[in-house]
Amino acid sequence: MFRFLVRRTLGAAVILLIISAITFFLFYVAPRDPARVACGKVCTPQTLALVKHNLGIDDPLPVQYWHWLEGVFVGRDYASYGHCNAPCLGYSFINRTSVTGIIQDRFPTTIALALGSAVVFFVFGVGTGMIAAVKQGKALDKVASSASLIGSSLQIYIVGIIAMFYLSDEWGLLPRPNDNSGITDDPGAWFGGFVLPWFVLAIIFTANYTRMTRSQLVETLSEDYVRTARAKGLSRKTVFFRFAWRGAMGPIVTILGLDLGSLLGGAVITEQTFGLHGIGAVSVKAVKDMDLPMLLGVTLVAAGAIVIFNIIVDVVYALIDPRIRLA
Secondary structure (H helix, E strand, O other): OOOHHHHHHHHHHHHHHHHHHHHHHHHHHOOOOHHHHHHOOOOOOOHHHHHHHHOOOOOOHHHHHHHHHHHHHHOOOOOOOEEEOOOOOEEEOOOOOOOHHHHHHHHHHHHHHHHHHHHHHHHHHHHHHHHHOOOOOOOOHHHHHHHHHHHHHHOOOHHHHHHHHHHHHHOOOOOHHHOOOOOOOOOOHHHHHHHHHHHHHHHHHHHHHHHHHHHHHHHHHHHHHHHHHHHHOOOHHHHHHHHHHHHHHHHHHHHHHHHHHHOOOOHHHHHHHOOOOHHHHHHHHHHHOOOOHHHHHHHHHHHHHHHHOOOOOOHHHHHHOOOOOOO
């Protein structure tokens, strides 16, 4: 297991390096010059050269990337900003602030949105799917299957707007989404600001997990080793949780890891729908403004989240399924 983790960690580092390089070099294919955008309307050649020097983009492209990569590990010196401590992801071309600082300020919102919604939709989705599998062919199974089919067809930006209008504005049942309060400053206000996004995300994702859990359990319950366990006289509860449930949870955990990685990388549509200021909102603004340092930082965080959760999923997969062992 240790050797496996070392290999995966080294592989993840290589993947992140390749992603950062591709993002960096593709940025310069864009028609807009970030230095000219930052220079303003009245921009002489001398001013443009000074802006490029201050932004650190007056060197050849490979040298720029090497300086950026060096800053991630050991820090970097800027002509206008002084020394930037590692991990230094540079300074925004637009607002001239530290990319690392902005990500640190915005990432708690994304973490709260991702982890809170994951707990809700995983518990309810898996629980409903288990009940539907046990009650296969009965009325409860049909209701759960129909509801999950409807839920998986909905879109966040539609359900979110409708939910905010009725549950928050018209009926006043839930507060409007906001991330103005910290969890340590005002836990009640913080929790209330995320309840509606969690609720909407749970509707969308619970449907998928219900369908997947039901289909996996129905298939696993018909396996030979489950029938053998029943023939040996084991109780129905023991057969279900010790054999069938563990065998069916592998693919579900895999999808959970991918969903969590994507949400932590920035739920762009969700944050835009509810007006939350997380990593997703930062990435949208970075693309609009052609802000390379910010775009690189957000891309690295998003890719890192997905890679890390893929490694975690591989480990958990081996723990819950006795048929799988990693050498």
